[in-house]
Amino acid sequence: MSDPVPTTGPRVVTVPPGEDRERLVCPDCGYIAYDNPKIVVGSIALSGDRILLCRRAIPPRIGYWTLPAGFMELGETSQDGAAREAWEEAGARLAIGPLLAVYNIPRISQVQLIYLAHLTSPEIAPGPESQEVALFAWDDIPWTDLAFPSVDWALREYETRRELIQAGRPFAPATNPVDGL
Amino acid sequence: MSDPVPTTGPRVVTVPPGEDRERLVCPDCGYIAYDNPKIVVGSIALSGDRILLCRRAIPPRIGYWTLPAGFMELGETSQDGAAREAWEEAGARLAIGPLLAVYNIPRISQVQLIYLAHLTSPEIAPGPESQEVALFAWDDIPWTDLAFPSVDWALREYETRRELIQAGRPFAPATNPVDGL
Numbered sequence: 001m002s003d004p005v006p007t008t009g010p011r012v013v014t015v016p017p018g019e020d021r022e023r024l025v026c027p028d029c030g031y032i033a034y035d036n037p038k039i040v041v042g043s044i045a046l047s048g049d050r051i052l053l054c055r056r057a058i059p060p061r062i063g064y065w066t067l068p069a070g071f072m073e074l075g076e077t078s079q080d081g082a083a084r085e086a087w088e089e090a091g092a093r094l095a096i097g098p099l100l101a102v103y104n105i106p107r108i109s110q111v112q113l114i115y116l117a118h119l120t121s122p123e124i125a126p127g128p129e130s131q132e133v134a135l136f137a138w139d140d141i142p143w144t145d146l147a148f149p150s151v152d153w154a155l156r157e158y159e160t161r162r163e164l165i166q167a168g169r170p171f172a173p174a175t176n177p178v179d180g181l
Numbered sequence: 182m183s184d185p186v187p188t189t190g191p192r193v194v195t196v197p198p199g200e201d202r203e204r205l206v207c208p209d210c211g212y213i214a215y216d217n218p219k220i221v222v223g224s225i226a227l228s229g230d231r232i233l234l235c236r237r238a239i240p241p242r243i244g245y246w247t248l249p250a251g252f253m254e255l256g257e258t259s260q261d262g263a264a265r266e267a268w269e270e271a272g273a274r275l276a277i278g279p280l281l282a283v284y285n286i287p288r289i290s291q292v293q294l295i296y297l298a299h300l301t302s303p304e305i306a307p308g309p310e311s312q313e314v315a316l317f318a319w320d321d322i323p324w325t326d327l328a329f330p331s332v333d334w335a336l337r338e339y340e341t342r343r344e345l346i347q348a349g350r351p352f353a354p355a356t357n358p359v360d361g362l
């Protein structure tokens with residue numbers, strides 16, 4: 001499960017002068033990598049009642065279904081990032097709505113911001129990271145072929161809040177289920 | 182406002198082989214810095230009706246008042262990070278509650294997660310990054326001496342939601358005010 005030790009770049013764990021915690025430092029050029037948690041942005045994207053899912057064409061979990069989501073990039077907002085990912089992975093144009101969930105995966109130092117969204121056009125097409133993309137009715141969701149636990153969590157949180165959402169009422173975003181941390 | 186060009190470490194902007202966007206690469210050792218947006222975690226921390234603020238002892242904005250907040254670290258959750266920052270900056274022990282705001286500052290690639298929190302003990306004491314810490318009644322908040330626009334935003338969002346919060350009712354976290362992006 002652990003990556004091999006790199007042979008170039010920051011690879012020595014040490015506490016830099018004047019700091020209070022260990023960082024990865026490059027012994028060749030002295031560069032200090034201020035590694036920090038990464039933000040994943042994604043969406044439950046609806047077309048009518050149906051939900052957009054993407055079958056992964058890249059590791060990890062090739063062939064399994066996931067929400068359109070990926071790492072937030074520099075210079076964009078979290079909402080713009082969620083829309084960009086749906087475009088890149090599924091050729092889908094989204095209107096981003098309220099925040100549905102904030103998941104913490106501290107084991108891999110990841111924070112996931114999952115928005116509720118609507119497709120502004122029914123057209124979808126797989127991008128290079130997807131084998132296939134499809135709009136699923138709730139009863140057709142491939143529960144046993146989902147790529148990650150947080151996909152399952154987000155889908156169920158959406159279902160739990162569906163009446164509030166349809167009534168346009170405010171709701172607090174979900175956090176990790178107790179057994180998910 | 183811009184930093185000087187570094188003379189070691191990743192400092193050449195180029196598109197690495199097989200990628201679709203520019204990254205910072207070190208010309209000495211080939212290390213690619215996958216720089217990504219940073220997460221700031223903080224809180225509106227209440228003791229009764231009063232709100233914890235910290236007078237900054239470090240740049241930027243030395244001497245101005247801010248919420249207890251800082252960069253999320255590896256291996257922690259966003260809630261743990263918000264509690265850690267209040268402990269480090271104000272010697273305050275917090276119980277973290279619902280998410281009050283998610284602010285995007287794309288100009289500096291920052292996402293701020295601001296929680297509502299309660300002090301579990303009234304004791305506070307300035308940490309190394311604070312000149313002074315204090316609990317302010319709403320009418321005593323030093324509005325003209327706040328360090329950052331998002332401190333002002335978060336305080337006003339709290340005030341807007343105070344009745345919902347006191348009634349224990351769910352609310353959607355705030356996003357940037359329209360004129361704040």
Ligand SMILES: [Zn+2]
Binds near residue numbers: 008010029209210
């Ligand atoms: Zn190096």
Ligand SMILES: [Zn+2]
Binds near residue numbers: 009
């Ligand atoms: Zn180097």
